[in-house]
Amino acid sequence: MEQTRRQFLTGACALVGAGLGAALLADSADAATGIKRKKNGQVEVTVAQIPDLQQVDGVVNLGTVKGIPTAVVCTGPSTYIALNLRCPHAGVSVRDTGSEWLCPAHGSQFELDGAFISGPAGRALAPVRSRLRNGVLTVG
Ligand code: FES
Structure with a gap:
């Protein structure tokens, strides 16, 4: 099954968002300690x-x-x-x-x-x- 351009971009944005969220959580955890x-x-x-x-x-x-x-x-x-x-x-x-x-x-x-x-x-x-x-x- 071929992936549409929209499906690809939606997936890519989700990955970037997840990475950014993880980075923010890491910063928060560091600040807490x-x-x-x-x-x-x-x-x-x-x-x-x-x-x-x-x-x-x-x-x-x-x-x-x-x-x-x-x-x-x-x-x-x-x-x-x-x-x-x-x-x-x-x-x-x-x-x-x-x-x-x-x-x-x-x-x-x-x-x-x-x-x-x-x-x-x-x-x-x-x-x-x-x-x-x-x-x-x-x-x-
Ligand atoms: S590396 Fe040799 S004593 Fe530490």
Whole structure:
């Protein structure tokens, strides 16, 4: 059965509309958790809306920020650091064990603030640029 031009356009519009709706829902969901992705690739973290950032050593994983696997760690009252989660040894993403970062590739260990503990990495996790203003941490 051959599809008419009208049927094709109606279907195409429905697909575009569904995609737009999904994108809007994703934006809303991000805003609800206090994490907002900006069009320029930066991520805005509204600290007060994220329970994990209300205590020292609390961690929130942002996924990738401008292509870099990134997490934010609360380092003190109203102080935070954004970390590049790529291990300095060979670039494998480190994992949060609850008390430290551990590289699954060769076992390097880092404090939650990124400081080097042990292993072949030999140095701390790199920071990702971030700025705190009016309770919003802009990362990237
Ligand atoms: S890549 Fe992390 S210790 Fe080798």
